[in-house]
Amino acid sequence: MNSPAATTARRRICAAVTPSSSLSKIRTKARALFNSLHIRIQPATELLTIINELGGNILRHAGRGEICLEVLTQEGRLGFRIVATDSGPGIADIKKASQPGFSEDNGLGLGLSGITNLSDKVQIDNLLPHGTRVEVIKWLSP
């Protein structure tokens, strides 16, 4: 059983990110979730920016994948866990890829560092045999 202080998931949405659907599915589902929870415009915009960057990376660097968004509560505080997964090539040097300005293909290289600035925790893992998993946690101000 969870203690009252434990982080517990209350709602979870997922959507495929593919070249044909692009980011529209996850954006639409996320917006509906934020509206239903009455999330203010600023944190909602920041969360959508994180989703855009993660989804953009899936499309650009891996081709297709999935993004899930989960509602968290901890001691009465609301937060979100966003997990982006794909079966692409993975990231050779995660530390380097997370630095502002690093891009393998002439992008701005500000996606992963921007996500870090907008969130409380970012965990990037390579998946076996190949692929990338990025987990982001963002807590909202009371």
Ligand SMILES: Nc1ncnc2c1ncn2[C@@H]1O[C@H](COP(=O)(O)OP(=O)(O)OP(=O)(O)O)[C@@H](O)[C@H]1O
């Ligand atoms: N899902 C992924 N699969 C493989 N490599 C990735 C993935 N996400 C990021 N990377 C690698 O990390 C680098 C940095 O990503 P980041 O999002 O910061 O910059 P970018 O995508 O190159 O440019 P932009 O600023 O337009 O997002 C990428 O150039 C790429 O090499």
Ligand SMILES: [Mg+2]
């Ligand atoms: Mg990017």
